[in-house]
Amino acid sequence: MTTLTQTLADFTVQTRFEDLPQPVVHEAKRLLLDTIGCALGAIDTPSGQIALxxxxxxxGTPDAxxxxxxxxxxxxxxAYANARLANVLDADDTFPTSTHFGNATVFSALALAELDACDGRDLLGAIAVGFDVGARIGSWMGAPMQIENGKVIGWNELGGPAATITWAAIGASADIARLNGAQANHAFGIGGSNSPQPTLRKWAESVEQPMYKYADAGWCAEIGVSSALLGRLGSTGFKDILDGENAFWKFYGSPNHDDGALLAGLGTDWQILNTTYKPWPCCRWIHHPLTAFGRLLxxxxxxxxxxxxxxxxxxxxALTPIFREQHPRDLLSAEFSHAHALAARAFDVPPGPRWYETATMNDPHIAAFRERVSVTAEPSSSNIAEWMTGGQWRGVPGGVDIHARGTVFSATADHATGDPWTAAxxxxxxxxRRKFGVMVGLDANGNGPETLQQAARDVADVVMSLESLPVDRLAVALNALCQSMRAVGVEA
Structure with a gap:
């Protein structure tokens, strides 16, 4: 039986730009701009430089x-370099299966769009479709913990974000490469079989993070591109990788799966509309306390x-040692430190690359503030299973108690800034757009050298009108922006 695999593969290659509702098209543009900004912001980091x-x-041939x-x-x-760059600052969007895959979705699709000289419509369609595939795989596999009778009883031994990152790249790549149903089916088998190892447990226990964290988004994107190209050339893979007792969910370590969540509303309920954006470059689980903290400030x-x-x-x-660390020693570890995030927010450090520059990390005022931050459990989110629907979280409370001026100011946020489910x-x-500007070197109000402001506006304007443009217009605007960043002293 290949029902699940073939159904999802057919959806991937048969869906076109014309099938997308306007809100989905608009969200694909927003995701594209945000993800490009996250990549640009990481250029001058050690991990970013290594990728480049x-x-x-x-x-290699100059195709992308x-x-x-x-x-x-x-x-x-x-695809490798761009997707890795997009994840370096941990500023990229997060889907409520507790993972990022906008990075690999966007940059696997963009690489193949440039290779095949596609239109902007093709790119936006591939982003929406690929994102849907990644989101559905994540929802299908469920949470990275064991739940019994609505209660969390332990953590999975295996599992992790690499699965959804890879599948989003596979979906986006299969769509924009214009595979047929049979080729996409094989591409699914090729990519799914070569997904990175599930390392979430190792990540959770590590205070000092490796540069790729729990998965190298670049490799995940590269797997998606390679799978589509190999499928187009006639290479074969498991045609039933999502079906049967030995399906992907099982060998990737999930204790269960929900076939309904994989296919429910396919083609009508677009998961890209449920992604969350990050106003601050740190783990999404820190954003709920940060939202409450900012409101009180x-x-x-x-x-x-x-x-x-x-x-x-x-x-x-967000209670493991890495989240409690008051003095993270490097950028990657600092991204998971409540103390560092609150200190950077308290001192109004522009929320982008500057959060992790040496001057910020070693600032004695920042360090002293970190010393005053401790972490405890939020009682209302102690049973995280209560906050799940269809394998996704739509709100998990977090809060802060600020001791100041002889009193205690307290607030709790059920939703974090950037969540799409509330108007607030x-x-x-x-x-x-403002976040994009900070990532490329402007200040929080969009001020900076006029040439840099104009170049940033040009990229944003191209993205927001991309359905009427060829993809190479975006490549030209990006190149001009990078030249402007170099000219004003921002490494690029």
Missing amino acids: DYVNMLG SVIGSSKRSSATAA EQHALRPDDITRVVVRANPF THFTDEQI
Whole structure:
């Protein structure tokens, strides 16, 4: 039986831009702009430089753009570098299966769009479709913990975000490569069989993070591109990789699966509309306490010197040692530190690359503030299973208690800024543009050198009108922006 595999494969290759509702098209543009910004912001990081040096060392035919490089490379190499860059700052969008896959969705599709000289409509369609595939695989496999009678009874021994990142890339790549149903079926088998190892448990226990965290988004994107190209050339894979007792969910370590969640509303319920955007470059689980923290700072005009102590109330995912670390030693570890995130927010450090620059990490005022932050459990999210629907979280409370001016200011956020399910937290187009500006070197208000402002606007304008443009217009605008970043002293 290949019912699940073939049904999802057929959806992937048969869906076209004309099938997308307008809100889905608009969200694909927003995701594209946000993801490009996250990649641009990571160019001058150690991990970003390694990705660029690695791709430069590989060489390859100049078929696709590499963010931050004046040289083009092969589709697989470009997908690798760009997707890895997009995940370096942990500022990229997060789907409520607790994973990021906008990075690989966008950059696997963009690499193949450039290879095949596609239109912007093709790229936007592939982003929407690929995102849907990744989201559905994540929802199908469910949470990375064991749940019995509605209660969490333990963590999975295996599992992790790499699965959904890879599947999103496979879906996007199969769509934009214009595979037929049989070729897509084989591409699914090829990509699913070669997904990275599930390392979530190892990540959770590690205070010092490797540069790729729990999965290298670049490799996941490269797997998607390679799977589609191999399928197009006639290579074969397991045609039933999503079906039967030995399906992907089982050998990837999930204790159960929900076939209904995989296919429910296929082609009508577009999962890209459920993604969350990050106003701050850190783990999404920190955003709920950060949202509450920011509200209190603004409501009571609290300044860092007013604050003697902050108690973070975190959900069960954000209580492991890495989240409690007060003095993270590197960028990747700092992305999971409640203390560092609250310190950067308290001192109004622009929420982008500057959060992790050496000057910020070593600032004595930042360090002193981190010392005053402790982490405990948020009682209302202690049973995280209560906050799940169809394998997804739509709100997991987190909060803070700020000790200042002789009193305690407390707040809890069920939804974090950037969540699409409430009007108060929805990330507007203007917020996405402003975040993009910070990532490329402008300040939080969009101010900076006029040439850089104009180049950033040009990229955003191209993305927002991409359905009427060829993809190479985006490549040209991106190259001009990188040149402008170099000219004003932002490494690119």
